[in-house]
Structures are given as C-alpha cells and as structure tokens.
Amino acid sequence: EAQVTQNPRYLITVTGKKLTVTCSQNMNHEYMSWYRQDPGLGLRQIYYSMNVEVTDKGDVPEGYKVSRKEKRNFPLILESPSPNQTSLYFCASSPPGWRDNEQFFGPGTRLTVL
Amino acid sequence: DQQVKQNSPSLSVQEGRISILNCDYTNSMFDYFLWYKKYPAEGPTFLISISSIKDKNEDGRFTVFLNKSAKHLSLHIVPSQPGDSAVYFCAAMGNQGGKLIFGQGTELSVKP
Numbered sequence: 001e002a003q004v005t006q007n008p009r010y011l012i013t014v015t016g017k018k019l020t021v022t023c024s025q026n027m028n029h030e031y032m033s034w035y036r037q038d039p040g041l042g043l044r045q046i047y048y049s050m051n052v053e054v055t056d057k058g059d060v061p062e063g064y065k066v067s068r069k070e071k072r073n074f075p076l077i078l079e080s081p082s083p084n085q086t087s088l089y090f091c092a093s094s095p096p097g098w099r100d101n102e103q104f105f106g107p108g109t110r111l112t113v114l
Numbered sequence: 115d116q117q118v119k120q121n122s123p124s125l126s127v128q129e130g131r132i133s134i135l136n137c138d139y140t141n142s143m144f145d146y147f148l149w150y151k152k153y154p155a156e157g158p159t160f161l162i163s164i165s166s167i168k169d170k171n172e173d174g175r176f177t178v179f180l181n182k183s184a185k186h187l188s189l190h191i192v193p194s195q196p197g198d199s200a201v202y203f204c205a206a207m208g209n210q211g212g213k214l215i216f217g218q219g220t221e222l223s224v225k226p
Contacts, residue, residue, distance in 0.1 A: 003155070005203070018118055031212060033212065033214070035216075040123075040218055040219060041191070042118075042120070042203055042216045042217050042218040042219045043158070043203060043205075043216035043219075044216065045213060045214055045215070045216075048212040048214075049212075056212065056213075058213060058214075059213070059215065073115050079220070090157050102148075102159075102160030102163075103160065103214075104160075105157030105158045105159070106157050107155075107156060107157050108155075108156070
C-alpha cells in the first residue's frame with residue numbers, strides 16, 4: 001500500500017531532551033516536507049526537500065533540523081525541544097513534477113514538550 | 115504575517131445546499147493554489163488545484179474559482195453532503211522552490 005508513515009504517532013517529552021520524528025514513504029517520491037499544525041495558524045511548513053541531499057527552510061525552521069540521506073526517509077530532529085514546539089506534525093511527499101501533483105500526507109505525530 | 119488567509123474559522127451548511135469556502139492571499143508571486151481536506155486524526159488529503167493561468171477548475175462536486183485581481187479564491191461544493199464535514203485548507207505556492215503556504219483552515223459542518 002502506498003503511504004507515508006510517521007513514528008512515533010504520540011510523544012510526550014521534556015524540555016531539552018533531543019528527539020527525532022521519523023518519516024518514510026514507499027512511493028519513490030522525490031519531494032518531501034514537514035509541517036506543523038497549530039490552532040488558529042493552520043499548517044506551517046518547517047523544512048522541505050526537493051531530492052536526496054537537498055533541503056531548504058520553510059516558514060518556521062527555527063529549532064528544527066532535517067536530513068535527506070536517502071529518498072524514502074526524511075527525519076525531523078529537535079535538538080533541544082521547548083514547550084513552544086508542542087504541536088501536531090505532518091510529513092508529506094510528492095512525485096516529480098510536484099507542483100502539478102498532490103502531496104500525500106502522513107497520519108501526524110502529536111508532540112507535547114513539558 | 116499571514117500570506118494566505120481564511121477568515122472564516124467555521125461554516126455550517128444544510129445537506130444538498132452549496133458550500134462556499136473563501137481564501138485570500140497577499141503575495142502576487144503565488145501562481146498555483148490548492149485545497150486540502152482534513153478529517154480529525156488524519157493527515158490532509160488533496161482535493162483540487164488551480165493554476166494562475168486559469169480562473170476556474172472543476173472536479174465533480176468541487177469547483178475552485180480564482181480572481182487574481184482581487185487575490186481571492188473560493189471553493190464551491192455542490193451539493194454538500196454530510197461526509198464533506200471536515201477542515202478545509204487552502205494553500206499557495208510560487209514558481210520557484212518547494213515552499214507551500216497554507217491558510218488557517220475553515221471547519222465545514224454539513225447538517226443532514
């Protein structure tokens with residue numbers, strides 16, 4: 001089944017404890033992206049990657065890191081999480097010609113930073 | 115500064131009637147627009163898109179209208195069905211790079 005998977009789905013952590021949220025897609029998509037969803041703010045793009053080893057900042061990259069060492073995986077790294085990073089996170093991927101193709105979203109990861 | 119705005123947080127419509135969801139944008143460099151639907155506890159799913167070279171795009175019950183001079187787009191759902199109840203996000207992108215800017219979302223409730 002073609003899908004985008006994220007792990008973990010739920011995470012409660014404490015301030016300053018490094019964490020990684022994994023994202024994997026099995027559709028051989030070149031484009032991948034991370035978003036956070038917050039009440040009243042909608043979805044905001046954190047980072048995106050047009051292909052392996054190519055990453056760029058979205059609208060809200062501060063406090064986050066990403067890497068794209070292989071096509072299928074695009075992990076989101078929080079080196080020192082803070083309470084303002086409590087949010088619902090979505091990973092998405094899209095095939096080549098991504099502007100004319102839909103993005104496929106993962107199920108989301110709900111992160112709480114205490 | 116919110117470059118894509120959905121000023122109505124919620125909308126309630128009777129089944130069978132038309133639902134109209136609105137979206138405004140400020141950046142004249144945006145040239146491609148999309149609508150996504152989101153159910154609770156799920157990721158967003160793509161609904162329909164429109165390029166700036168068009169002013170209308172239809173897909174079944176869904177039609178998106180684009181008014182570039184007003185920097186405004188709208189999604190029409192006709193007829194509305196209870197299964198359409200969800201949060202709808204509009205999104206916009208420019209012709210370079212991979213940035214996608216979303217609006218705040220509008221929660222649509224279609225009542226039987």
